[in-house]
Amino acid sequence: MKWMSMKNWVLCGLVLATMTGCHPDLWNQDRYEPLESGASVFGEGESSARMLVEGTVPYQGAKLDDAYYRGRNTNGELLTALPEQMTLSRELLKRGQERYGIYCSPCHGDQGAGDGMIVQRGFVPPTNFSAPRLLESPVGYYFEVMTNGFGRMYSYASRIPVEDRWAIAAYVRVLQLSQNATPDLLTDELLNKAKNPPAPKVEAGHGAGHEADNHENKEEAKGEH
């Protein structure tokens, strides 16, 4: 009994052989993934993500609103309050705190003292955010530094979207306040806590309890800057 002719076997073999050949074509198709190299249209070995041509304007349109995009009012003075697009809220400060932790604390430290890990590894130490000159700098100044960079510090404009830069700027003001709070800024409840501090918890990770309190204060004192 013959259940398959020789011809069929040969055909089968051919089909199987072509199938192995298919693999790379479908696995690596004629389209480019982000940053994939070899986009021959642009020249061999170049990345699929193109460098911007000098003077490129973002397609959302030119950023003409100086207050929002540059932190300065129409007279060219630094903003002393958030621009109208932003509203101060607990959420905004929380967002600012999170983003500050990602992008700023490696150098400026959790408390803004300028003693972050990268500074401990040899980076130039920035000024403490609680220095008198910086306490007096308006919120627009912080936005401007993030946007344009400052001395040894590079610009963060390409990595932090505008709203997040404002959130960080607002958070930095709150951070400064928390480091330099005077009793009249505190609610009665917090004032009580400060006068009668709870017995310090003895924990392995020392200072953890204290830090938590500190964060709470920051949020309670919001909106005062």
Place this chain on the structure above:
Amino acid sequence: MISLNGKGNSVAPVFPPGVNSLVRWSIAGGVVLVLTVVGLASALYWSPLVTDVNVAKEQPVPFSHHRHVSANGIDCRYCHTTVETSSFAGIPPTETCMTCHSVILNDQEMFKPVVDSWESGKPMEWTRLNDMPDFVYFNHSIHIDKGIGCNHCHSNETAKIEDMRLTVKAQTFHMSWCLDCHKDPSQYIRPKDEVFNMDWEPGSVDAKNSYEAFGVANQEELGAKLVKDYNVEVEQLTNCSICHR
């Protein structure tokens, strides 16, 4: 001798006497052969030769996640900026390296390719490690937004992403691996604010803290709650068109 006609007349055997055992052996041998081929093929399918799991590749500079993340506490998002908002996690441009290395280590010989790239404006060419075939669609932001942690996909028992001295691929990314979770994400889902916590995995110390915070006993209960809270549409997650579009 084999008797065929019942009269005791012996007929010359068609097959010589050894054949019975030969047949038995060849059946056994056939089975063994098939098993070996299947075994070898699947060993190959799962082996690092094909999956690249735990295999370090040549890179222009020996970038170490251990040095930057574990030792210096830098958040993934400082470098992989688009992981929360886009399908592509993002490989940092040279400028990101230079925010720190304009001062640190920039005079070292092994660091020269980065400085050269910065000065010439020609991007670094990192060797890609995790690479889906082009017929599969993958998206980071949706996983991050629904509480799937980086370490579930980029760490394994022996290689943790935050401790890698040279980066390696940590999971096979076979279809069955993706489906293991897509069939029932509650096994692995975590609170969103733990996505960047590389120590969080079901049953770990940090996970137990989450169970306590959510007032649940274990991953099963937490998973069921989060799948509901985050509106994960489990029924459609195994549709072919989710990943092959």
